[in-house]
Amino acid sequence: MCEIREEDRIITPGPAGFLPLSAAQLGVTLCDPGQGIYYGHHIDEEKVMEEAATRMLTEKNATIFPGPMILWRWNQHAIEKAHAVLEMAAQIPNVRIIPMPDYRPKYPKIDPEEAINPNHPNLTILHNKIEACIFVGVHCHYANLTLKMIRSGTNCCTIALCAQQGHEDAMLSVRDCDLASLQKMTAVIKRVREKMGIELPASGEAVQFTPTQSSVNAGKSHVDPLATQPQPVAAGV
Amino acid sequence: MSEGLEAEVKTNPQGDPITSVATPPPAAEKIDPHGESKKQQVVTPHHMFFEAERKREFITGSEAAKEAVRRSNVDFSVAYPITPQSETMQLIGVLYGEGYVKDYYRGEEEYGVMSAMAGASRAGVRCFTATAGPGTIRGLEPIVSWAGHRLPAVAMFTCRVVNAPLAIQPDNVEIAYLLNSGMIVFHAENQDDLFNFLMKAFVISEHNDVTLPVGVCCDGFFVTHARGYVHTTPREFKLPPRIAHDGAVPVLDAENPPARLSRDAPVQTYNIHAVWQQEVWAAVERSRKYIHRYMGGLIQTENEDREILFIASGSAAAQSREAVRLCAEEGIETGLVKIASLRPFPTAELRKICEHTKLIIVPEFNYVGWLAKDIAAAITGYSNAKVVAGPHVYGGMSMPVEMILDQVVKALKDKTTVVVPRAMKDEEPVDPAAVGHFMQNI
Numbered sequence: 001m002c003e004i005r006e007e008d009r010i011i012t013p014g015p016a017g018f019l020p021l022s023a024a025q026l027g028v029t030l031c032d033p034g035q036g037i038y039y040g041h042h043i044d045e046e047k048v049m050e051e052a053a054t055r056m057l058t059e060k061n062a063t064i065f066p067g068p069m070i071l072w073r074w075n076q077h078a079i080e081k082a083h084a085v086l087e088m089a090a091q092i093p094n095v096r097i098i099p100m101p102d103y104r105p106k107y108p109k110i111d112p113e114e115a116i117n118p119n120h121p122n123l124t125i126l127h128n129k130i131e132a133c134i135f136v137g138v139h140c141h142y143a144n145l146t147l148k149m150i151r152s153g154t155n156c157c158t159i160a161l162c163a164q165q166g167h168e169d170a171m172l173s174v175r176d177c178d179l180a181s182l183q184k185m186t187a188v189i190k191r192v193r194e195k196m197g198i199e200l201p202a203s204g205e206a207v208q209f210t211p212t213q214s215s216v217n218a219g220k221s222h223v224d225p226l227a228t229q230p231q232p233v234a235a236g237v
Numbered sequence: 238m239s240e241g242l243e244a245e246v247k248t249n250p251q252g253d254p255i256t257s258v259a260t261p262p263p264a265a266e267k268i269d270p271h272g273e274s275k276k277q278q279v280v281t282p283h284h285m286f287f288e289a290e291r292k293r294e295f296i297t298g299s300e301a302a303k304e305a306v307r308r309s310n311v312d313f314s315v316a317y318p319i320t321p322q323s324e325t326m327q328l329i330g331v332l333y334g335e336g337y338v339k340d341y342y343r344g345e346e347e348y349g350v351m352s353a354m355a356g357a358s359r360a361g362v363r364c365f366t367a368t369a370g371p372g373t374i375r376g377l378e379p380i381v382s383w384a385g386h387r388l389p390a391v392a393m394f395t396c397r398v399v400n401a402p403l404a405i406q407p408d409n410v411e412i413a414y415l416l417n418s419g420m421i422v423f424h425a426e427n428q429d430d431l432f433n434f435l436m437k438a439f440v441i442s443e444h445n446d447v448t449l450p451v452g453v454c455c456d457g458f459f460v461t462h463a464r465g466y467v468h469t470t471p472r473e474f475k476l477p478p479r480i481a482h483d484g485a486v487p488v489l490d491a492e493n494p495p496a497r498l499s500r501d502a503p504v505q506t507y508n509i510h511a512v513w514q515q516e517v518w519a520a521v522e523r524s525r526k527y528i529h530r531y532m533g534g535l536i537q538t539e540n541e542d543r544e545i546l547f548i549a550s551g552s553a554a555a556q557s558r559e560a561v562r563l564c565a566e567e568g569i570e571t572g573l574v575k576i577a578s579l580r581p582f583p584t585a586e587l588r589k590i591c592e593h594t595k596l597i598i599v600p601e602f603n604y605v606g607w608l609a610k611d612i613a614a615a616i617t618g619y620s621n622a623k624v625v626a627g628p629h630v631y632g633g634m635s636m637p638v639e640m641i642l643d644q645v646v647k648a649l650k651d652k653t654t655v656v657v658p659r660a661m662k663d664e665e666p667v668d669p670a671a672v673g674h675f676m677q678n679i
Contacts, residue, residue, distance in 0.1 A: 019511055024519030029526075030446055068487070103487075105509075119509045140445055141387050141485040141516060148512035164445040164483070168519070 003043075010040025011171050013131075013157045020152055023168035030165045030175070037166055037173035045174055049185050052134070052159045052172045053192035056092050059132035059157060063096040064089055065116050067138030069163070071099050077179070078137075084182035085136055086225040091189045093200055094208045097225070098124060100135075103142045113212035118142040122153040128210065130154075135170070136161040136177070143167055161185060271336025277475045279310070282440045285476055286433070286531055291468040298460035301428040301467045302367065302393055303328035305435035307337045309391075310475045312362035315353045317344045319372035321397040321405035323461035326367050338365075351376035351383075351392075358388035358450075361481030361488040363439060365390070369457055370397035373411045377418075383450040384419025384517045387486045389442035389479070390450045391435060396551075396602075397457040398633060406633015407457040409551060410603040412579065415452050416611075419517040421524050422580040423532075424550040425455040428465035430577070437531040439476060446523045448485035454579075456552040456602055458633075485520070521581050528578050535583035540572035544595040545645065546622075548587070548612055550576040553600040553636065560600075560641035569645060571598075576608070584615040591620035596648055599624065600641050604631040623648065 011023050028040045036048030056062045070082040089095050098116050105119040112127035118138075125133070133156055135143055140162065147158050147169035159174075160167040161182065166175035174181060193200075200206060205222035214221060248254055269275070280289065285308065296304070302325045306314070314333070316326035333341035339362075344350035350366055357364045368376060373394050383390060394415065398408035415422050423438060425431040431453065438451035455461065481488045528535055539561065547557035554575040564571045574590060576583060591597065599609040609626035616622065625648045630636045 019508070022512070022515035022519050024522045025515070030523060139484075139486055141448065144485075144516045144519070145509060145512050148515060149508055152508070152512070164485075 004038055004041045008041070011037075011151065011169065012039055013155050013171060014151045015153050015155060016151050018152070022148055028168040030168060031173075033176055036175065037168060037170065039171050040168070046184075046188065048172050048174055049188040050192060052174070052185070053189040054196075055132040055157045055159065055172070056095065056134065056189065057193055057196060057198055061096065061128055061130045062092060062094070062132045063098055063128065063130045064092075064134045064136065065098055065100050065138070066136055067100045067143070068102055069139065070137030071101055080179050081137065081182060083229065084179055084186065086229075088134075088182060088186040088189060089225040090204065090206050091186055091193060091200070093198060093206050094222075095206060096128070096130075096208050096210060098128070098210065100138055100142075100146075103139075111212055113210035116146075118146040118149075120149075121146045122149050125150055125154040125156045130156050132157045132159070134159045134161060136182070137163075140164055140167070144169055270334060273472075274336035276473065277337075278473055279477050280474045282437075282476060282531065285470055285474055286437065289470040289474055291470060294467050294469050295464050296428060296467050297324075297462055297464050298395070298425075298428045298431050298455055299323045299325040299328055299462070301432040301465075301469075302435055302461075303332060304467070304469050304472070305432045306365055307332055307472055308470060308475050309365070309436050309439045310363060310478050311337070311365045311439075312339045312479070313357040314338050314341045314365045315344045315350050315357075316341070316366065317347050317350045317368070317372065319347055319368065319370075319375070321369050321457065322372070323367065323369060323395045323457065325393060325395065325461065329365065329367075347372040347376035348379060351379035354390050354392070355379055355383060355386065355388055358383070358390045359386065359489040361479070361484075361490075363389075363443075363479040365392070365435075365439075367393035367395060369395040370399050370405070370411060371403070374399050374414065377414060380415070380420070380450075380452075381418040384520075385513060387448040387484070387517075387520070388450055389439075389448055389484065391438045391442060392450065392452050393431075393435065394452055394454040395457040395461045396454055398631075400604075400632070404633055405457075407459055407552070408603055408631050408633055409454065409456055409601075410605060410607075410631070412454050413603070413605055413607040415454070416580055416607065418452075419449070419514075419521065420580065421447075421449055421451040421521060421578070423451065423453045423577055424579055425453060425460060426551055426554045426575060426577075428460060428463075429467045431455050431460060432467045432469060434532070434577070436476065439479075440531060441524055441527045443479050443484070444524075444527055445483050445485055447520050447527065449517070449520050449524065454551065459552045459555075459635075525581050528581070532577060534586070535576065535578035535581065536586050537575045537577060538573065538590065540570075541574055541590045542593075543570050543572035544593070545569065545571040545598070545649075546574055546591070546594050546596070547571060547598050547600065547641070548574040548576065548608070549600050550579060550608060551602065553602055553608075556636050556638055556641060557598075557600055559638045560645075563638050563642050564645060567642065567646075569649075571645065579608075579611075582611055582615060587612060587615050588619035591616045591622050594620060594622040596645075597622045597624045598641065598644055598648065599626055600636060600644070601627070601629050602631065602636065604629060623651075 031042040036045040112124040116124040158170045159172045160170035161177040166173040204224035396409035442451045549557040606626040
């Protein structure tokens with residue numbers, strides 16, 4: 001898939017150690033438009049997307065972590081992106097969606113089946129045994145904190161779909177991720193999935209609930225992500 | 238009681254009562270104090286910095302700062318007239334009167350000023366302040382929190398000594414306190430640098446992957462009070478406004494939920510504080526590409542292939558420039574590396590330039606030699622050059638160029654100069670005695 005050899009990868013799933021050097025300290029830089037970051041190296045964006053798709057389709061307990069910029073109904077653009085993320089989820093069988101609604105530390109303790117938080121993201125990753133994840137709609141500073149901590153203490157492969165310049169500390173990072181890029185990512189996942197012969201559930205219920213989510217959804221185990229559409233912004237909002 | 242009072246009669250200068258009311262000037266003749274600022278046109282940073290016509294003006298550093306702020310679309314500025322100050326913040330007040338700065342007031346003191354800067358930047362507006370010496374130190378606690386909170390803002394530090402006994406002279410020891418704050422730190426050599434660095438600082442600080450404050454330092458008096466040639470851009474142009482929602486952190490909006498999106502202290506784990514610091518310094522690293530884009534690099538050089546180099550920043554760079562000429566008259570060939578960006582530090586650039594350098598002279602306007610230490614640390618293992626920390630002047634003394642020449646001559650004779658030990662090569666272990674000598678004398 002890519003000319004970067006496995007042994008040349010710089011930023012890889014951890015645990016990288018008690019307090020590993022950041023990607024920037026290891027010399028990893030952000031890439032130019034049209035490129036993505038592939039385990040610390042700059043390569044063509046589409047190849048990064050293909051690797052991300054493969055990881056999300058094959059690793060255990062793949063999870064999408066939507067952040068505040070698409071969880072909250074700020075404006076029409078946020079709604080469109082939220083819908084695009086649901087469409088993406090619909091292409092990944094048994095994917096989970098665990099939100100990062102804000103950046104506050106959670107007291108007295110977080111429910112890792114309900115939310116993820118940049119102050120202790122490793123708890124959510126470890127509790128749910130997540131080995132591949134996508135962050136989307138998270139402000140860059142908090143995404144960077146989260147990615148560093150996950151790499152430090154877990155074996156999760158992190159994927160950042162960033163509307164800005166991307167993230168060095170993610171194993172795979174796509175920059176300038178606007179609505180069209182999200183839709184392109186969905187198309188790549190669909191293509192890779194079909195190539196791998198992975199079927200979608202006939203019911204469309206691709207998203208798997210965490211136990212906490214299931215408990216507030218009448219004990220259901222799965223849901224069709226496209227069954228619940230984001231509502232448009234009300235007049236005057 | 239009122240009967241005892243006579244009605245006020247308006248008179249002309251000759252004492253004659255005025256019986257007619259002067260006709261007010263037509264409304265059309267009223268001068269709008271904000272009129273000129275309202276006509277400013279937003280241009281791209283690229284146009285402002287590289288394409289716009291330049292006009293040569295002979296102005297003070299404070300006036301250069303004023304002209305930079307005039308063109309920088311600044312929303313908010315807060316001042317405290319601490320002693321010593323420059324007239325910079327007074328001139329920013331003039332800009333407020335003219336409508337170029339949207340809000341401006343006098344803070345209670347420097348702690349309050351720097352805290353107000355933090356609040357305004359969090360709220361999403363473009364901020365500017367200037368301070369000096371004791372003001373810098375008094376405001377240091379809020380200042381060092383700016384980077385951690387990812388607050389883009391520009392502060393101008395017109396260095397004016399912080400040591401006791403109180404003095405108001407130029408001495409840039411205060412930069413030593415800023416270098417490890419997580420800010421980006423520039424050091425202007427002259428009035429022209431100040432004009433350009435300030436405008437570019439706003440643009441660099443607000444890039445999403447940077448989102449950090451920038452401290453633009455200069456040496457007080459030499460730059461702020463003295464006049465120099467500044468190549469200004471048209472005052473009809475201004476930079477684009479800050480787009481706060483493109484920043485790396487959410488804008489603090491107390492009126493719209495979720496209001497508490499971001500700003501709670503990360504008290505639950507030590508790890509979050511550790512990676513937070515990594516992230517601040519990663520952001521400093523990311524600023525390099527923008528410093529290259531807008532400032533042409535972190536350093537400027539003249540004859541950098543010479544075996545003897547002056548490496549300096551600020552006014553010491555100006556004096557070193559003259560020392561290059563004086564040395565040439567004495568038959569000594571030297572070159573100059575001027576460091577414009579102290580944070581991020583031009584480590585890779587210095588390692589490359591100094592690979593074959595034999596002698597490095599680092600003149601500084603402070604006692605502690607913060608720049609010489611940074612240079613020595615940067616090139617260790619990459620250069621065999623002898624690094625001479627000095628000459629130093631401090632407490633506001635000027636630095637005669639002859640003093641720099643003397644240092645070169647002494648260093649060539651290897652006599653009484655304060656020397657940073659030769660950088661370590663595999664076959665040349667560090668000499669502990671030399672290190673001790675350096676640390677005691679720098």
